[in-house]
Amino acid sequence: MGRSTARAVTLLISGVLLSGIGGCADTSVDERPGLWTLFDIRDALNAGTPVAVTPRYPTGINPLEILTPAADGTATLSVLPAFSEGQPAAYVMPEVWAHFDEVWIQPWYVLLTAWDGKSPNQNRAKTSDGVNAPPVFDVGPRSLFYSPLWLRYYAVLPEGADAGEYTSAERIFDEQLAVYPNVAWTYSVRPPDVRLPAAPIVHPYLQTPVASFLTEASTSWVDDESIAYFDEGSANFTFRWEGLVVDEVPLYELARRGPDGAPLALGAPRVMGSGPPFARRPADAPNGRPRFGAYSRIYFAVAPATAAAFDPDAYPDAAALLTAQGLNPQSYRGRVATNGMKVSDTDVACFAATDFPASCTWLDSQARIEDSLGTVNILPTEVTACSPLVFYAGKGIGGR
C-alpha cells in the first residue's frame, strides 16, 4: 500500500470517528521539554525571539544576551558578568533547557594510539595531516538528550589504524576498542560562524582576561558528520554515577516583585551558587577552579523594593570610596544590595552612605541571598543552562 493511500484511509477513519467524539479542543498547557543549542540560539538571534519562555520565566532569555551579533552576519559568544561567593565572576551560556528536571552526561571520545595511564594525551592519535584526530561523540544537538556536559573517554585505536576513519561512536563499539574514562568536561557544539570574541577575551566589567581554556575547535564527529565546538573547561560540574545525572546549582536572577506579585528581573548580573539551594555547602573550588557552575537552574531571588544594583557611574562618591580602599569600582558594578535604594522616608540608601560599601547588604553569594531573602523569595524556574564559569573569585580561571 502506498503511503498516500494509507494516509487517505487514516484520514477517513479519523474524520469519521473524531467528528462523532467532539469536545477535543486542547486545553492542556504545553510543557514539552526544550533545548536550545547555539544552533537554535543563533536562529533565535536572527529571528529576534527569546528562548526558554516558560510559565515561571515568562520573559525567557534574550539571545542577544548569549550571542553578540556582528555586522557580517556572524556572532560571538558573550561573556556574561556574574557574582559568586561575593566576588566578581563570569560565565558563558551556550545551551539552555526548559522543562528538564535533570540532564545527563554523555560520552565524548578522544582517540589515542596507545594507552598510558599516567599521560594519556601524549598518545593522541593524529590524522594524516599531523593534527590531533578530532573527538567523536554520539548524541548530537538535534536530540533533546544532547548534552554539552560530557564524560571524556579515551579510545585506543588498533595499531596502524587510520584515525581519520573514526567518525562515529558506532565504530568504536563495533571494533570493541579499549576505552578508558577520563574526567568531566564541557564542550558545546556550535555553528561554524559562531565564534569566540577576539583575544584576549575579557571580563565585560573588569576588562581582565577570562580563562585561557575557553577555546574553539573546528571539527568533532557525530554520526559521521563534522561539527565545530567550544571547549569550556574540565571538571567544572559534578555528576552522579547512578544514572549519570548532572548536579545542578542555582543561578540566581535578582528581581523585585511586580504589581501582580510576580518577579520582575532587575537586569543585574546573576549570582552563581555553589551547591543545592539552602544546602549550605561550602564552595568546592580547589586552586581557584570551581567544580560547579557548568550546569545551573535559574532561580528568581526576589529582593525587597529597596534593592538596587550598584552603578559606579551613578554614584561617583561611592566609587571614590571604593578606590580609596583599594577596590576596583568595576568589581561592584551590577552588584545588588537589598538596601541600595530609598523608597520610603525611613529607608537608607546604602550607595550614598559614607561607610559604603560596608553600608550595603549585598546579594552577591548564594549564602547571602538565602540568608537575606529566605525560602519564600527564592523561586525555581523551569529553565536550566549550561553556564561554565570562566572567571571566578575576581580573576580568570587558570589551567584546566
Place this chain on the structure above:
Amino acid sequence: MNRWRCRHPRLALLLAALAAARAAGSGQARADTGAAATAPPPPPARDPDPNADEEDPERETEGFVLPPGTNIVPPLTLNGYVDFGFADAGGNGTSFPPGDNRVPADYGVDTFAPAVNSRGDVASIDTDGRVTNGFLPRSVNIAGRPSFLLNVVNQDLRYQAQNVPVMAFVRLQLLPRWGGDGQGNVTPVFVEQAFGRVTIIEGRELFLSGGKFDSVFGIEYLENSSVFRTGITPSLFARYTTGTALGVKAFYRQQIPVMWSALSLNVAATNGSNFVEALQPTDASLTGVPVVSGRLGYELNLPSVQVKLGGSALKGTRNDQFSRQGLIEMFGADARITVAGLSLSGEYVYVDEEEGAGGKQTGAGGYPIASEFYAKGFWAQAAYALTFNGPLRAITPYARYERRNAWFEGFRPITVARVTAGLRVELWGSLILKGEFLFNQELAGAPSVENNVITSSVVYAW
C-alpha cells in the same frame, strides 16, 4: 440474536450442557480471544492463523436439528493455557553493547531484540545503571543465563448470554517472574482483555465491542496467544501493533459468495494506540482524545487457496504523554496466503510519533522525554504444516525474516534484522512443543552485539 436459542431456551441449555461435557472430555486446546466468538479454532498446525476469522459470526441454524458437526458452546466457558519454556540469550541478555555510556541507553539499540517468549519479554533490560527513557520491553531478568521460565498462566472466561446477543470475555494472565537483583519474586496479573460484545443485526456480521480488546491494526495480534502463535516470539513490530486497547470497536464483514470473497472493516476508538502495555498506559486516556484505528480487509476463500489482504491505519494523540499536540500516526499493509499446508504471511508497518510534552508515561513508569520517533519495516513468515492422525497431530517448521528501521529524533537511525527459525509440534491436540532460534543482526546505526536467542516453549491448553 440467535433465533432457536430464543425460542427454545431449555433445549439450548440441554445442548449446551452436552457440548460442555463433550468439550471437557476431549480436552481440546482452545483459547478464545474473544474475536473468534463461538466456533473453536481449527488446530493451529492445520491453519497457522487459527483466529483468522477475526470476528467469527454467530452460526445460525434453522429448526431444532443441528447440522452435523455443529459445535455447541455452553454459555460459560473456561479456557486457558500454561506456557512453560526454557531460554538462553547470548551475551548479557540485552542489546546494550559493553562500554556504551550513551544516554538514554534504550535509544541507540533495539532493546526488544532478545525476546524469549510469546509476550515479547526479553532476557534482560539491565543497563548497568544508565538512564533509559521508556523504550523498553518487559524482562524475565535471566540475562545470559539459561533458565526455565513460566512464561504465562492464562485463563479465559467467556460468557455468551442465552437470550440476548451479548457476549462477555475476560482474559487474565499471570506472569511469574524474578524481579531482578534484589527485587525478589513478582507475579503481576494482567487483564489482557475484558470486553462485552453485542451482535447488532441478526444474521449480519456486525459487532460492537466495548472494553479492553485486541488490536484492530494488522494481523500479528491474532497470534498474541501462545496457543495460536505459530512460533514463540513476536516480530520486531509486535510492540507497535499487538497491544490490547481500552475503548470501543466495531466490526463488519460483508460476504460476497459469488466471488468467494468477503470484505471486512474493523475500526476502534481507544485510549491509546496498539503499542504494547510496556510502552504506554492503556487503562486511562492521558490526553482526553481517543486514538482511532482501523483495518480494511479483503478475503478470497477458494476451496484450496485462501488469500487475505489488509490495510491498517491509526491516528490520534500519543497516550504516553499529556499533550494533545503530540500525535501518533501509523499505517500498515498485510497479506496472508494459505495453500496446501503452506502458509505465507507478512506485514509492513510505519510509525510516526511527534514529540510529546510533560514527560513520558509508560506501563513501566515515568520517563523524562516523549521523543519524536519513527519506525518502519516489515516481517515475512513461511510455515508448512505436516498433519498426521494419532497422538502426533502436526509438525510445522517455520521461518520468519524481518527488518526494522527506527530512529529517535537526533539519534542515529538504526537498522536491525532478525531471522527466526523454529519447529512446532502438536500432540494430542492439547500440547504444543516449540523450539526457536533468533538470529539478531544490527545492520546499521547500532553497535553489533551478541544477542541471539535460543528459546523453547511448551504450551498446555485446556
